[in-house]
Amino acid sequence: MSLWQRLKERLGGEKAERGAPRGGDGGGAPPGAAPARPPGQGPARPRGQPAAREAGDAVARLRGAGAKDGPSTDEVIAILRRARGTPREAEAVAHLVAAMDERLLPDPIRVACADLLAARGDEQGALGVLEGGAPRARAGAARAQPVSSTEGLVLAADLYASMGQLPRALGAIERVLVREIGAPGARERHRRWRAALGAERPAAPRVEDVTIVAPSAGKTPFRLLREVARGGSGAVYEAEDEVLGRRVGFKVYHGRGGDRAHLTREARLAVALEGPGVVRVFDADPDEGWIALEWVARGSLRDVLRAGDAAALAPIGRWARPLARALARIHDRGYVHADVKPGNVLLRQLGEPVLSDFGLARPRGAPSAGGSPGYVSPERLGGRPSDPRDDVYGYGRVLEDVLVRLAPLGSEGLSPWEELALRCLGPDDERPPDGAALVRAVC
Structure with missing residues (x-):
């Protein structure tokens, strides 16, 4: 059963419970009921009925979230806020889950939905919404990318931590710090989770x-x-x-x-x-x-991104395929680079990337020695020895950094690379195991 089916089943059960009659057999007026209205004045209309109907209509609009003629992102979030803590809450989430079954929803909507699920105690469901969930039920439908906004990553980190998955929590919060060092609470979480994992403290500046x-x-x-x-x-x-x-x-x-x-x-x-x-x-x-x-005059991928020249990195395959081949060659020699990040990918030409800085490289299976925050796999943060899958994770992070900047430009052909980034950053056993598998994935 898919994530969405499980969520709909749970939410559907709650909705049925809330709609069930409470007490009595449903016939006749209950004791103490108000007397019938005098003839000619028509049936009494329950107080608040127009407001209730309006609220119900608004919640029903959530079913069209993400559709061309559906509510805007701001409308969806406003409806969710009004429904929170009311009898309409479960219905609102159920409509959004149904919408996710059919189409990709913007990050802010998914973050708001995940936050509401987490508040309802469904942490696993909330993580599923943030991570993209299982492949969609509709034949041929695309798989959602994990949420990559700062708000989404912080929420995912908190959920991982609450479920005891501290390495994944630390990995998520380090991705936040890479892009926004001043994100509220990010550094405090980072210190606390590193201490809980027994990770070495960064060396004091000399x-x-x-x-x-x-x-x-x-x-x-x-x-x-x-x-x-x-x-x-x-x-x-x-x-x-x-x-x-x-x-x-x-x-x-x-x-x-x-x-x-x-x-x-x-x-x-x-x-x-x-x-x-x-x-x-x-x-x-x-x-x-x-x-x-x-000397590589063009500099690194990081330099290109910082210069606001992300468009030069499309099409992605021009540099991403040879980068995968370089990792495959390193892994074939029995080594792990252990510091794959945009700053260490130099560009002789746009189609000729080279890996630099082998200061953290280790033989496969050797104890790892630190890494760049935001580009270290959760498994390595948890203490796993050097493994090619750590480089594959770093490769996925490099793709993510580029994709985040290319998507708003309307660049074409991004979907296969988004799917690959999803695999590289996903669960360890679903990640390409080494550079050779990565090469097969990009060909």
Whole structure:
């Protein structure tokens, strides 16, 4: 039985109970009833009948939510608010559930419906509405995307937490923090749930984290031109190789020599995995704390999105397919990148993405070591060792970040990628198990 069928069955049962006669046999006037009205004055009309009929008509309009001639999103939410806590509440939700059976509803409507279901104690039903539920009953109907608005993610996080699914709760709230650091209550929830999971606290900022270097770059042939990125491990500069006359990406670690082992492992792994889809390393000095990488003038997916140039990323398959092939090659070599996010996907050209920053990469099955909030799978947050499915989750998050910006532009051909993002971010056992399966899914 589908989610929608279960919801309708429960709600239908409540509606029947509320409509059943209470006491008496339904015949004759009950004791103490008001006397009949004098002849010629017509039958008495119960007080409030027009208002009740109007409320019933409004609730019935919810059945057309999402339809071309149905109520607007604002109307639907207003009707739900008026019905909340009244005998019409179950009927209102039942109409919306029936509408979801036939068409995709906007995020604000689904969030309002899920909030009402949660208030009624149906947490599983509320999560189903937010997650998109099972495939729709109508043949050929599309499957809904999980709600991706800040309000929807916060509500989903609270529901996961109340059901004891703290890793999924933490994953959802980190997705909120990535886009809106000041979202009310998000940081408090994040601290509380991390503590409950026993997750390591983020390291306190160190004095070295400012990483201000002189334009000469010390004992190197590189002349620094400008800073282009900054992360947890170091800062990246555009630089010029004054000997060979080429541009390079010059990454300076915050530790300036104190991160020797970390830097050495990152550089060696990038060289070992060198090939399509992996950034090229030209030189490194673990003692001085720097790596010289190929210069990718277009920058990262994150740079394109921040510049408001999301339209350049359509069609998605142009860069998403080769990115899947790069992950497949990494997984085939027995490694997990462990930090797949827009900032680590560089674009030599729009059809030639390369993965950078292998500082968190680990052999499959090895203990994981941190990650970028908002792009770490719930299973990894729960303590699972490094697994290719973690990279698949990160790939799904990258797709989600791009889709959220392309959808309002009316870009075509998004549906297959929305479905793939849904699978990548969904339950672990429904996710493509590795990069090879991802490649099969995008071909």
